[in-house]
Amino acid sequence: MTDELLTPRQVHERYGFSPQTLANWRWCGHGPSYIKTSPGRSGRVKYRRSAIEAWLNAQTVKVGGDAA
Template sequence: MSPEILDTAAAAAYVGLSKPTLERFRLTGGGPAFAKLSPGNRGAVRYRRADLDAWVASKLIRSTSQVAA
């Protein structure tokens, strides 16, 4: 696997989340973009490192007052 393409475990480690948290974001939305490479519930999912970086960058805040309640 290319170092630019990560599976769920590697992507979760890269952004500092647990694997279940990243999986939950896939179901509920709000997480990083991902690619579903095969059909079904157990289909292969991959993340591009650039998409993970962009997602983290989109979460930057400058003060705690910016955090949604």
């Protein structure tokens, strides 16, 4: 089974992060890992579903943990 590749629009539909938020995170070096299929500003960006899931898991704050 291959890991599904999602466009920023598909990430928005499934996870609620807007394409602009994703672009801001990329520019700032935050957010989930992504794939850029061609260089430059016009390059297409894709996200592996597993990268989104891993990033979300890393952002999860456990109740009663050290930091909130």
